[in-house]
Amino acid sequence: MDLIVSLAINGLATGMLIFLLAAGLTLIFGLMDVLNFAHGGLFVWGAFSGVWVYNLTGNFMLGIAAAIVTGLILGAITEFLIIRPVYGNHIQQILITLGLMLVLGELIKVVFGPEQKSAVPPAFLDGSFMLGDIILIKYRLFIIAVGIFIFALTTFILKRTRIGLIVRAGVMNKEMVQSLGINIQFVFMAVFMVGAAMAALSGMLMAPYSGVIYAEMGLEFAILAFIVVVIGGMGSFKGSLFAAILVGLTQAFMAYYVPALSLAVNMLLMTAVLIFRPEGLFKVKG
Amino acid sequence: MNLRHIERSTWIYIAFALLLFIVPFLFTGRSMLFMIMQVFIFGIFAMSYDLLLGYTGIISFGHAMFFGIGAYSAAIVMDLNDSTLLSLAAGVLVAVIIAAIVSFIAGILTLRLKSHFYAMLTLALAGLFLVAAEKWTSLTGGGEGFTFRLPEFLRDSGTMYMICLISLVVFFFGLRRFTKSPLGKVLVAIRENENRTESLGFQVLHYKVIVSVIAGVIASFAGVLYVLSLRFIDTSVFAVDVTLDALLMTIIGGVGTLIGPLIGAGLVEFAHHWLSDLADVHWIFERWIILYGIVYILAVIFFPLGIAGTIQSKFSNRVTKGLFKK
Amino acid sequence: MSNLLELQQVEAYIQQYHILHDISFEVPKGEVTVLLGRNGAGKTTTLRTIMGLNQASGGSIIYNDKEIGQLKTHSIAQNGIGYVPEDQGIFDNLTVGENLKVAMKKEDEETTTRMEWVLGLFPDLQKFWKKPGGQLSGGQKQMLAIARAYVNENELLLIDEPSKGLAPIIVEKVMESIQQMKEQTTILLVEQNFLMASKIGDRFYIIDDGQTIHNGQMDELKNDKALMKKYLGIA
Numbered sequence: 106m107d108l109i110v111s112l113a114i115n116g117l118a119t120g121m122l123i124f125l126l127a128a129g130l131t132l133i134f135g136l137m138d139v140l141n142f143a144h145g146g147l148f149v150w151g152a153f154s155g156v157w158v159y160n161l162t163g164n165f166m167l168g169i170a171a172a173i174v175t176g177l178i179l180g181a182i183t184e185f186l187i188i189r190p191v192y193g194n195h196i197q198q199i200l201i202t203l204g205l206m207l208v209l210g211e212l213i214k215v216v217f218g219p220e221q222k223s224a225v226p227p228a229f230l231d232g233s234f235m236l237g238d239i240i241l242i243k244y245r246l247f248i249i250a251v252g253i254f255i256f257a258l259t260t261f262i263l264k265r266t267r268i269g270l271i272v273r274a275g276v277m278n279k280e281m282v283q284s285l286g287i288n289i290q291f292v293f294m295a296v297f298m299v300g301a302a303m304a305a306l307s308g309m310l311m312a313p314y315s316g317v318i319y320a321e322m323g324l325e326f327a328i329l330a331f332i333v334v335v336i337g338g339m340g341s342f343k344g345s346l347f348a349a350i351l352v353g354l355t356q357a358f359m360a361y362y363v364p365a366l367s368l369a370v371n372m373l374l375m376t377a378v379l380i381f382r383p384e385g386l387f388k389v390k391g
Numbered sequence: 392m393n394l395r396h397i398e399r400s401t402w403i404y405i406a407f408a409l410l411l412f413i414v415p416f417l418f419t420g421r422s423m424l425f426m427i428m429q430v431f432i433f434g435i436f437a438m439s440y441d442l443l444l445g446y447t448g449i450i451s452f453g454h455a456m457f458f459g460i461g462a463y464s465a466a467i468v469m470d471l472n473d474s475t476l477l478s479l480a481a482g483v484l485v486a487v488i489i490a491a492i493v494s495f496i497a498g499i500l501t502l503r504l505k506s507h508f509y510a511m512l513t514l515a516l517a518g519l520f521l522v523a524a525e526k527w528t529s530l531t532g533g534g535e536g537f538t539f540r541l542p543e544f545l546r547d548s549g550t551m552y553m554i555c556l557i558s559l560v561v562f563f564f565g566l567r568r569f570t571k572s573p574l575g576k577v578l579v580a581i582r583e584n585e586n587r588t589e590s591l592g593f594q595v596l597h598y599k600v601i602v603s604v605i606a607g608v609i610a611s612f613a614g615v616l617y618v619l620s621l622r623f624i625d626t627s628v629f630a631v632d633v634t635l636d637a638l639l640m641t642i643i644g645g646v647g648t649l650i651g652p653l654i655g656a657g658l659v660e661f662a663h664h665w666l667s668d669l670a671d672v673h674w675i676f677e678r679w680i681i682l683y684g685i686v687y688i689l690a691v692i693f694f695p696l697g698i699a700g701t702i703q704s705k706f707s708n709r710v711t712k713g714l715f716k717k
Numbered sequence: 718m719s720n721l722l723e724l725q726q727v728e729a730y731i732q733q734y735h736i737l738h739d740i741s742f743e744v745p746k747g748e749v750t751v752l753l754g755r756n757g758a759g760k761t762t763t764l765r766t767i768m769g770l771n772q773a774s775g776g777s778i779i780y781n782d783k784e785i786g787q788l789k790t791h792s793i794a795q796n797g798i799g800y801v802p803e804d805q806g807i808f809d810n811l812t813v814g815e816n817l818k819v820a821m822k823k824e825d826e827e828t829t830t831r832m833e834w835v836l837g838l839f840p841d842l843q844k845f846w847k848k849p850g851g852q853l854s855g856g857q858k859q860m861l862a863i864a865r866a867y868v869n870e871n872e873l874l875l876i877d878e879p880s881k882g883l884a885p886i887i888v889e890k891v892m893e894s895i896q897q898m899k900e901q902t903t904i905l906l907v908e909q910n911f912l913m914a915s916k917i918g919d920r921f922y923i924i925d926d927g928q929t930i931h932n933g934q935m936d937e938l939k940n941d942k943a944l945m946k947k948y949l950g951i952a
Contacts, residue, residue: 140507142452142514190692199450199510200638201691207635208684215678267818274808274819280770281806285820286794286869324631328518331511365526368519375515379500379508 107239112357118245118314120353121252125307126326127333127345128259129300135276135340136296138195139188142202144304145327146209147183151176151305152318153217156224159312165227172309173302179209180301184294206324213320221319224312248310255303256346263342272296276340328368329356332375338385348386401567404650408560415549424548425620430653430660431555432616435562437640437652439609444638445647446570447602448582450506453513455633456520457494457607461486461614466539466624467530474540479619486611494607498600509603514631521629536625545619555616559653562609567649569605578602582647610637632680639687645697654698659683720779721746721873721903722767727776727786729766736762738927740776744873749895749904751918751935753911753949759927760907761803764875767905768800769793780873795822799866803877805858809851813842813861816850820865828868834901835864838894856887860894873903880910892917911949915939923949 130144151172159168187205191197225231226244233242263269271292275282283289311326312318333352337344352371359367378385411427418424436458443449468482497516501508524531531537545551569575580588581595589595618624627633636659637652644655669676690697696704722744729737737759744750752760765771767778769790778786785793794800808816821828836843839860845853850861859879866874879895880888888910895904896917908914914921914935921938923931931944938944 140511142510187688195506196444196448196450197691197695199507200642201688203452203510203635203638204684204687204691207631207680208688211678211681211684215681270811270815270819274811274815277808277810278806280790281802281808282819283790284768284770284794284800284802284806285865286791286822287819288789288791325518328515331515335508335511365522368522372515372519375512376500379504379512383504383508 110239111242112361113354114241114245114249116354116357117350118248118252118353119356120350121248122307122311122314123326123329123333123353124252124346124349125255125303125310126330127337127349128255128342129303130330131334131337131340131342131345132272132296133300134334135342136272136279137188137293139198139202140334140339141183141188141300142199142327143183143187143205143209144300144330145323145325146206147176147179147301147304147323148308148311148326149213149318149320149323150179150209150308152308152312152322153213153222153320155305155309156222156312156318157217159224159227159309160222165230165313169306169309172305176302176305177298179305180298181294183301184297188293188297189290206327210320210323219320221317222312223317225316226313230313244313248314251306251310255306259342268292268295329371332371334385335375336378336386338387341385341387344385344387404563408556408563411556412553415552421548424552426660426664428548428552428555428620429617430657431559432613432620433636433640433660434559434653434656435616436610436613437637437644437656438562438566438649439606439613440637441641441646441649441652442566442570442602442609443606444641445645445649445651446575446582447578447599448506448585449502449599449603450510451513451603451606452510452631452634453497453515453517454606454610454637455629455631456513456517457490457610458614458617458633459517459520459524459629460490460493461611462618462624462628463524463531463614464489464611465615466537466618469541470537470539474542476542476544479542479545483612483615486615487608490607490611491604494604495600498603499596502599502603503596517629517631517634521626524626524629531626532624534626536623538623541619541622551620555620558612558616562612563649563653566609570649574598574601579647635680635683635687639683639690641697642687642690642695643697645699645701645703646695648697648699648703651697651699719746720744721781722905723779724763724767725777725779727763727766727778728774729762729771730774731762731771736927737766737773740766740924740927740929742922742929742932744903744905745920746872746903747899748919749899749906749917751914751921752905752907752924753909753914753921754924755949756909758924760924761877762927763924764800764802764877764905764907767793767875768798797870797872799869799871799874801859801862801866801874801876801879803881805862807850807853807858807861809849811850812847813850813853814846816861817842817865817868820868822869827870831870832868835867838897839864854887855883856891859883859887859891863891863894863898867898867902871902873905874898875905877907878909879906880908880913888913911945 126144126148130141134140154175155168155172158171159165183205187201188198191201230244230247233240263273271282271287275289275292279289329352333345333348336351337348352374355370355374356367359370414427415424440451440454443451464486465479465482468485469478472478493516497509497512501512525534577588577593577598581598585595614628617628640655640659641652643658644653645651663679666676666679666682720743725741727737727740740759740763752763754760762771766773769788773786777784780796780798785796808819811819817832841857842861842864845857850858853861863876863879876895879891883891892913898904899917906914906918915938918935921932921935922929
């Protein structure tokens with residue numbers, strides 16, 4: 106019993122990290138029709154810059170702030186320099202974001218050095234406590250809490266604010282939004298920056314969770330996020346949470362019982378969705 | 392066949408191919424010969440990519456997967472059996488069958504959807520194969536890889552060179568013929584306007600799946616040649632870098648031209664060699680992917696027709712505008 | 718009388734196809750100007766080009782004595798042009814209220830007054846305030862689209878075929894409300910339903926093969942059977 110609970114918590118924590126990555130992907134896709142293959146690059150940059158500041162200052166919260174700022178800046182640069190020049194051409198957009206992914210991954214090695222870095226949870230999140238017979242690891246609960254908080258915050262922004270309203274309208278009909286006098290370019294930039302910041306935050310939270318970070322983990326994690334986006338439905342924010350938890354749980358349980366097959370099982374899940382419901386479990390566009 | 396009906400460009404290609412046949416007699420340096428062989432092998436690989444991207448408008452981010460399937464199939468079959476011609480043939484057969492099955496499945500699943508689905512699925516599948524190659528150590532030797540013995544007659548680098556060159560010539564002219572055939576014309580029509588092609592009564596999905604399979608099989612053959620030339624294999628054949636190579640070669644050389652990817656393969660392979668040498672001068676050159684990536688990004692934005700495409704557009708009106716139209 | 722909008726020899730392409738060759742017309746303030754013409758003549762493209770959704774490749778588009786041909790769509794809209802596209806452009810997952818709120822640039826007194834006025838015109842919208850736009854009937858969608866184009870301080874409304882796909886009785890209702898809006902705003906209307914167009918239109922232009930080929934007062938057209946037969950295929 107305690108094994109199952111602890112695996113479930115692992116799965117939820119992993120799921121939240123994937124969700125933070127996939128949420129940005131899905132929002133950007135929904136609004137801009139761009140599947141950002143460089144999203145994993147933003148994830149690693151968040152991890153490395155955040156850990157660097159964390160190790161330098163000893164302050165975990167500063168590390169998180171640094172990761173978010175890195176994400177915002179890289180998001181703005183990416184949108185402006187990489188996505189905008191090829192706006193409206195799908196093939197160029199897809200091709201170019203993969204190139205950016207590889208450049209971001211290699212740049213990590215230039216800036217922070219090619220070796221992997223280690224990170225430990227801060228003192229106030231270190232260790233565990235008992236709940237009955239079950240050992241609860243604080244840092245994992247922290248990740249789950251952050252994930253829930255970000256989901257709630259984003260949902261609130263989408264449902265209750267004007268910018269959220271514009272984003273939701275833009276997902277459905279970009280031309281009409283512009284015809285109502287709204288500068289959609291500004292909205293694109295904002296959503297891209299927020300999506301990038303979520304990816305960077307995910308990377309930073311990941312660091313003390315897995316203990317080590319390395320440049321290649323961006324692509325590995327991004328593949329999970331792509332699987333999530335397909336399962337949840339391209340452009341669906343709610344779908345990305347649901348699918349991320351599903352994939353996270355599968356990952357955690359498979360990693361314990363049949364570790365070699367954990368990616369394969371998630372691929373199978375995606376395949377099933379592609380066969381029976383290619384628009385994803387939560388359909389957004391008509 | 393009436394020789395007068397052959398296009399002038401064909402004569403130029405034939406002349407150039409003949410020239411390449413005498414190269415081994417001129418250069419005896421093994422490393423130079425090896426370099427040129429790599430250009431041939433990656434040329435075949437890049438052409439198969441061009442068939443997808445340039446001629447049909449399909450983006451694959453997992454082309455390394457087929458290359459790796461070919462490489463591992465040949466290496467494993469030869470390693471488990473005697474190093475004879477027969478086991479090599481069996482290895483090629485296994486490679487072709489697995490590549491055909493995987494490309495068929497990937498195609499049937501995602502090619503009816505928007506283009507990023509195929510890109511994503513192939514990227515994920517390639518990741519899966521990479522993990523499999525790392526984890527299934529009893530078969531693949533894991534990350535360390537393994538060496539294997541070649542059949543006697545292939546150990547001579549001159550013979551290997553000829554095999555690579557002949558394969559390149561066969562694939563080049565074969566694919567050229569294919570792209571000019573009625574089937575090839577349908578592919579271009581799909582790239583230019585998928586909906587209209589569909590409404591003309593063509594089953595677009597069928598054509599796309601066929602191309603996906605052909606490209607996958609040819610890429611796996613390139614992978615076979617690659618391990619034969621190396622006599623060694625490790626998981627790097629599944630790396631994203633290999634896919635990036637194909638992308639870079641195709642885009643720099645010129646999408647939808649076939650000759651472009653060959654030019655691109657030459658440029659990229661030699662640049663690779665040159666940059667590795669420079670690594671002794673400055674460590675930044677070890678990170679050559681950065682340079683490749685930046686060149687690639689700039690090429691996609693500013694030079695989307697590539698070298699061959701740009702030359703073609705200067706000389707004729709038949710430009711491959713469709714792929715990069717707004 | 719001054720012209721609110723004026724097009725001079727406007728040309729436009731869609732991809733490589735030359736759709737608009739020479740479109741020239743004037744929309745006088747306070748009137749309903751109707752663009753008539755066959756399917757595929759370029760009427761919708763004309764509206765899209767005014768809106769900046771399609772770039773004009775030649776000629777000039779003058780709105781309130783200002784050239785707007787090079788502006789981006791959102792600036793054109795901010796200058797005071799409201800647009801009701803052929804497919805109405807309703808945000809299906811947003812409620813009726815949200816559809817209107819997206820359009821509201823500010824929530825000052827003037828906007829509120831306009832909103833109240835237009836809701837008075839279309840009481841259905843008030844009634845289905847919380848219903849998702851995608852669940853409305855065709856006629857209600859049309860009303861929502863028109864109301865949405867009106868709530869801002871737009872001086873000119875571009876309305877593309879409001880009668881399309883609606884039952885005759887609904888068409889009448891929609892047209893009635895457009896007639897009432899005439900008192901408040903200037904309208905450029907594209908309409909295939911000549912009967913309806915002739916009831917509310919003041920002036921007309923006929924577009925054929927991307928060119929404005931004929932214009933005049935609506936009353937003249939009603940009596941010119943030959944002209945109608947020639948360009949509109951109605952006797």
